[in-house]
Amino acid sequence: MAHVTIKGLHKHFGAVHVVKGIDLAIADGEFAVLVGPSGCGKSTLLRTIAGLETANEGTIEIGGKVVNDMRPRDRDVAMVFQDYALYPHMTVAENIGFGLRARNFPKPEIETRVKRAARMLNIEQFLERLPRQLSGGQRQRVAIGRAIVRNPQIFLFDEPLSNLDAQLRDEMRSEIKRLHQELGATMIYVTHDQIEAMTLADRIVLMNAGQIEQSGSPLELYERPRTRFVAGFLGSPKINFIRATLAESGVVFTDGQTLRLPQSAINRYKNHLGKAVVFGIRPQHIDRAGDGRTASITSRIDLVQPTGARTYVTFAIGQEPVMAELDAHDAGKPGDELKVAFDLDHFILIEPESGNVLGNGS
Secondary structure, eight states, rough: OOOOOEEEEEEETTTEEEEEEEEEEOTTTTTEEEETTTTTTTTHHHHHTTTSOOOOOOEEEEEEEETTTGGGGGOOOOOSSSOOOOOSSSSSHHHHHHHHHHTTHHHHHHHHHHHHHHHHHOOOTTSSSSGOOOOOOOHHHHHHHHHTTEEEEEEEEEEETTTTTTHHHHHHHHHHHHHHHHOOEEEEEEEEEEEHHHHHHSSSEEEEEEEEEEOHHHHHHHSSBBHHHHHHHSSSSSOOOEEEETTTTEETTTTOOEEOOOHHHHTTTGGTTTSSEEEOGGGGEEOOOOTOOOOOOEEEEEEEEESSSSEEEEETTTHHHEEEEEEEOOOOTTOOEEEEETTTTOEEEOTTOOOEEEEOOO
């Protein structure tokens, strides 16, 4: 296995600047997930690492060797695509071993590697079947098996689960995570799904408009986002953003209600007193206010969305919708008065113009 180092990488498609000066180091054995909205440049970055696209500027190193001028087949990487790209006339075993046969590996070694990969992916019983006789999840396992048998330096995944239904995606996420733990391989995985990113990654690289917005562990990005974009992209249901003004008494919302903050928080943000801010808090950090809770806001329930043990309740602060995740038996019904308390160990304040997080409330 090997580490990957990218320095000053730019990629243009005509006049469109898709990747804008990426600097990124991925450690040997790390599972890095490139995530972001459609068009942010994540797939282009992955394809450039693979050699399927040519960088306009910058360098790509794999295992300490600059590979910019190498052909894709010489970079010793294996790529798994969204499209399974299996040969319909070949059996599962023949599909998995195709790359080894193309490289003239001895037949006994091909058989050994194919059986090992099939065993790891729990598809041994399908080795003599054709792709049309498999489910979508089984076909994706075959595509991954074709990558495993090569023992590449780097595994590259380009949205491999997008064609699967929700249940199969959950199953395949677990399989890929287990596979990484078993192989200890360097893996770079592209997705637009923040749930995939959070569950799979050792490190998330969140991209926006061709640049890296923030990079770090899933919990680091979730709990300590640097920008409004990062805070809003990660987490389900999404974080609430509420316009307010920071005062000596706390956060004053546009409807005049004040959320009192601890003095330590006021001191931390003292340079922003009297200024407009955006107050960010996640639905799971809002609860019904109990007796003696001073950090509370009163509103009325607009919408109730049960999900089982928990219920999402939407209400308004000023003119802005806010969602709380409440116990199902605590939810109430539309039109009911709702008094909510905020967990002030978990909030952020954002500078409205720049979108930068001023700090978090822990």
